[in-house]
Amino acid sequence: MGIILTVEKTKPVKGYTIIHNHILNDKNLSFKAKGILSLLLSLPPNPKHLSIELIARKNRDGISSIRSGIEELKSAGYLAVHQINNARGQYDGVEWSLRDTALGVEYLEKKREIPDVENPNSDRPPSGKRGLINTYKTKKLKKQENYYCSRFGRREKPGGP
Template identity: 40%
Template sequence: MSQVFRVERTKNFTVMSNHHFKNKKLSLKAKGLLSLMLSLPDDWNYNMKGLASLSRDGIDSVRSAIKELEHHGYVERHRIRYCDGCYGDTEYIVREVPSGKGNE
């Protein structure tokens, strides 16, 4: 006997590419984190502590998922360098489809 799952849609939903869901090289943790990141507003501050606060996973778990997403080209990270040469915040570029830089 087969099981049938039905999804009730509401007004609060996110539309995103299915690419990462079908990528067998990504762990479920990485797929979930990327889905969460894609659902956040454009101006949201992506930092490890902030991402960890959105689930019960800790910062180490978020960090390892980010590294996996970076490895596969879904996330790109840059340290911002100020005029005086000091490093500042980290800028994240989150992609629905990986860049050619990852090891896809």
Template identity: 35%
Template structure:
């Protein structure tokens, strides 16, 4: 059997990417994950990846790409984290890509379980658009209703008000969790564990719980 390669030398050489072979030979990774990582490493440093855009360049759907990212994140090739402004508001989610897990820093990762923003009932800001608080309700979603039930038991009051933007974001993230096949029983078990371990100083905002959802339910949001 012969291997035929493109000529990568000379003035007419096509663009190509040099990748550490150790990643390609990592037997812990599926071929899907290796291909996904190779694609991401072929892009310039600082390139922003969006799930909707990535699906346009492959036959894989969103669920397949999420599974590949989850695999890479678990083995240290990808790190996903929130970028926040000075008030603690999440502006975007970023991905750090590592050609080798050995390049990943050992410390300095943000604690997403109880971010500063979520330990306060109110957000002080001069941006009036962010001060449009509304009552947080389940909209008929059993997952949200379960969380609110345990919140009332723990805090003996209703969940704090949220902005309209936060309300949409919460329901969108829960629908995404449900799309992974997480059952109401699995959700309730994690919610119950969350409130049993919740410090008194934590106000129990559901957004903080959702920040920890990738770790709790082993999914990539």
């Protein structure tokens, strides 16, 4: 026998959040990540004091649990985190960009393909130990350079037969 589900809903007047069903049905997200996403979507735009520690204080989960849920949302494409720098280039905070739809897998793959600009590949060969050089073949070639082929196909030394 299966489960019979009876749902009692109240008509919300204020203080509610509308969440797309595809978020709740997304198999790539754990229940923890879905809950964090629902909580973040329920917040007003640009909350004054938002932090992982504050989210953890208002819930039973600890900081490490909230962090892992945030990382899951980032890897799924629901959340993008950007560092903010001031006019002098110093760290000035973090900006979270939240979406109610995940970025596609194509976008995440393109994001991973961005080359590392700090250490670009150079055309120079890598330093370190190099392979052994066979000097025997080079000596043999130098010795053969002293001969040339005549028009009859014979090898002769320069200056006569």
